[in-house]
Amino acid sequence: MKNLKFVIAPLAFSLLIACGGGEETAKDGVDPKAAEMVGRISTMEDTLFKSVAFNARSGQELLDVYKAFAKAYPKDENAPEYLFRAAGLCSKAMGDPEQGIKLYDRIIVDYPSWKRLPDTYYLKAFTIDTELKQKGEAQKAYQQVINLYPDHPFAKDARQMMEYLVLTDEELIKKFEAMEQAANAGE
Incomplete structure (x- = not known):
């Protein structure tokens, strides 16, 4: 019975997408199918x-729904947010940082005036750094955050992360130990 819901839920969702998405909107201008998808999400x-434990199958289903929403309703205010959540889900929980980076890039291209664009640039850089371990590319991405948003709090974080990029693991450990000792001494 449990397996049946994993077959029926995606099938029902596919039918919802295939049958809808037209020009139908309510009197208040909100597409009822979009609102239904928001509730489902x-x-x-x-x-x-x-x-407590991450369910990969449910994670993949949510990822698919996030992307389907953005495809069906690209002008909806939730579209970039759902792509952002999808990117984070891919990068961390699903273990697919390459797809996460592609989704961050999609947000950057498709939603250039989105309010959380600085976050998007920073998390793209952070994913390149921590998940892909591509220090050169990470440095370029962090520098882009600094250049585009010099007064944003993430610019400060990007500068700090760039300092860490040149350190070996041993040097990083020593630096963090020294910072911890200094913090403990100040208490």
């Missing part, structure tokens, strides 16, 4: 993130 997020 919220429920899926609650279910996925309330569990």
Whole structure:
């Protein structure tokens, strides 16, 4: 019975997408199918993130719904947010940082005036750094954050991360130990 819901849920979602997405909108200008998907996403997020153990199948289903929403409703204010969440889900929980970076790039290209664009640039750089371990590319990406948003808090973080890029693991450990000792001495 449990396996049946994993077959029915994606099938029902596919039918929802295939049959809808037209010009139908309510009197208030909100597409009822988009609103229904937003509700579904919220429920899926609650279910996925309330569990201590990550369920990869549910994670993939949520990822698919995030991307389907952005494809079906690219002008909806939730579209870049769902792509952003999808990128984070890919990068960390799903173990697919390359796809996460592609989604960050999609946000950058498709939503250049989105309010969380500085976050997007920074998390792209951070993913390149920490997940892909590509120090040269990470440095370029961090520098882009600094150049585009010099007064944003993430610019400060990007500068700090660039300092860490040149350090070996041993040097980083020593630096953090020294910082911890200094913090403990100040207490």
